[in-house]
Amino acid sequence: MESKKVETPEDKDTQGINPEADVPAHEAAEIKEEAKLVDDIASKLKEINEKYTRLYAEYDNYRRRTAKEKIELIKSGGEDVILSVLPVLDDMERAIAHHKDSKDHKPLQEGLELICQKMNKILTAKGVAPMGEKGEAFDPDLHEAITNLPAPSNDMKGKIMEVVEKGYTLNGKVIRHAKVVVGS
Numbered sequence: 001m002e003s004k005k006v007e008t009p010e011d012k013d014t015q016g017i018n019p020e021a022d023v024p025a026h027e028a029a030e031i032k033e034e035a036k037l038v039d040d041i042a043s044k045l046k047e048i049n050e051k052y053t054r055l056y057a058e059y060d061n062y063r064r065r066t067a068k069e070k071i072e073l074i075k076s077g078g079e080d081v082i083l084s085v086l087p088v089l090d091d092m093e094r095a096i097a098h099h100k101d102s103k104d105h106k107p108l109q110e111g112l113e114l115i116c117q118k119m120n121k122i123l124t125a126k127g128v129a130p131m132g133e134k135g136e137a138f139d140p141d142l143h144e145a146i147t148n149l150p151a152p153s154n155d156m157k158g159k160i161m162e163v164v165e166k167g168y169t170l171n172g173k174v175i176r177h178a179k180v181v182v183g184s
Contacts, residue, residue: 084122091115127171132178136160144177151183159183
């Protein structure tokens with residue numbers, strides 16, 4: 001029995017021929033360059049993908065953190081105003097307790113006026129301003145017309161004749177429209 005010799009790549013004639021693919025040497029070099037280029041592109045793609053994943057994770061953490069801060073701000077946002085109003089509530093309770101059995105209402109009225117002034121001062125400091133004065137021109141963006149009454153004079157037409165409920169702005173933004181009676 002004759003043994004067959006298996007050819008190895010070293011045994012083949014390598015003059016200008018790639019033994020693995022039977023491709024000429026210049027094409028083999030181009031294939032190697034393309035393979036190297038593909039490897040470079042793959043490594044860059046992997047690097048970019050890792051950067052994107054890190055960036056996405058950072059953004060997701062930022063979004064969660066800001067959402068949590070926003071919820072906490074909403075929960076405790078009114079705390080400052082409430083703490084400012086509590087002394088007024090204390091004053092009102094003291095006034096009621098002090099004048100519970102009193103028959104003279106003048107001191108009670110004066111006390112309530114002082115408390116009202118104190119409350120207005122606190123609200124003004126927080127950026128709240130009243131609006132809707134008698135005699136002003138009616139503005140549908142600021143006022144809510146409850147009814148129209150005949151104007152006593154021509155100069156009162158389209159103007160506020162009576163304020164039923166004051167309106168308020170908070171830092172220039174209307175938070176409650178004034179309810180008014182308008183002259184027609």
